Amino acid sequence: MLALLLATAPAMAAELEPVLARILTIEPEQVTVAVPDADAATAPTVLKIKLEATTLAPELAPGSLVRLWPSAAGTTAGARLTPLERGMETDRTGVRARLQRGVPRPPGGRHGGR
């Protein structure tokens, strides 16, 4: 599996270039995000992402910074939004928790890790 991951990752990396975006609103059918322009003096670009083509992690809320992956055609149709996974909630699968002292009884940890 490791070989498969490493073999396929570089090829896919060239397909899409993600950008950081901040969620403005979340509606049942779409999410509105703002993409900052490289020129800070320019107003950010506001995009509407249809939720039929992407999923939305439950922890995302208005104000969250996300990773916006355009579709292969470079449009918002089919674009994907993924969370940045930072802060104290990042150890979802317990890598650091298990590094501390085995499973399932490390010296610390939320879910055995905090």
Place this chain on the structure above:
Amino acid sequence: MKPATYLITLNAIFFCIAPHALLAADDAFYLNGEFSTGQDSNPAQTAKAHALNFADVTLNAAKNLRLTSATVTVGVDGWYRDYAATDALSRLTLHTDWERELAHGAGLLTVALAAAAYRDSLVPPDERDELAATLRYDHTLTARTAVAVTGETRQLAYRHAAELWAGRPGSEPRNAPDAARQRQANNAPPPPPRAATNQRTDWRNSVALDASHHWSPTHASVLTLTAARNASPVISERYAQRGIGAEMRWEPLAQWALTLNLQWSQLRYDRAPRQQERTDEQHAVGVVVLRRLRWQARDQGTWFCRVDWLDSASTRDEHSFRQQVTSCGLGWTF
């Protein structure tokens, strides 16, 4: 009342009053529950393994309070593992996190305080109350790459210092008095000297460095380096630890995800009984397969199965053990 008990009480009070004291227009409340069942080949992590089936229940509740320039999160996490025998493990954590974005949102500074109570009827000497202070900084270098550095100091107040070796690796499993007597008859090494006092409070300081890269919407890698130092009044429990871990995530199909974890860790103890050196090396591999469940356009639920292998090899054979934990379950965010 122990210091940890004080902090748990204060944290609980804060958890209750904070939502009312720090009013915010767009605060949010999260509730997550998880149930799983599986088998642990060596729950006590002893040289002689004794497998047990188990059921896990996890509940996490948190409330985010969005302030003008920061976000405060107060939360409670509960974990309970019931083994097929009469043994059970549980952990209750109360935490308060303060987060503030820096560098126009690219950086995130987090200060976290946590108090936890860990209870373990399988290995009672592991029972403890904990206090932890964590400082973490995440920085998003590009939309693909991010790094994070974490520093933590944690106090571990053990509740049964006088039973230090009962059930631990190198001792016999509980409920095995015949084997213990046989070991004594064979003139096995005696347990190390106990601390002069029945109080045992360890201080564990650790740092970690994470680097993550997202190759595509469906491929991501995380590399983690860790170093830790455990200071203990029990000489044989003082150690330095270093480790490296890698995590690879892949989503081969919509809503399906596969995660592979690899870890290596070394624990170098300051002193072992009879002036012998003790160094433990741990190799761990984990595989997680999950299926996200969509509800009203959100990924509210998850079906998952996971397998974790751990091989802990010690220069003192009686401390070596292997463990395999397999479980499947369902998680849901309300």
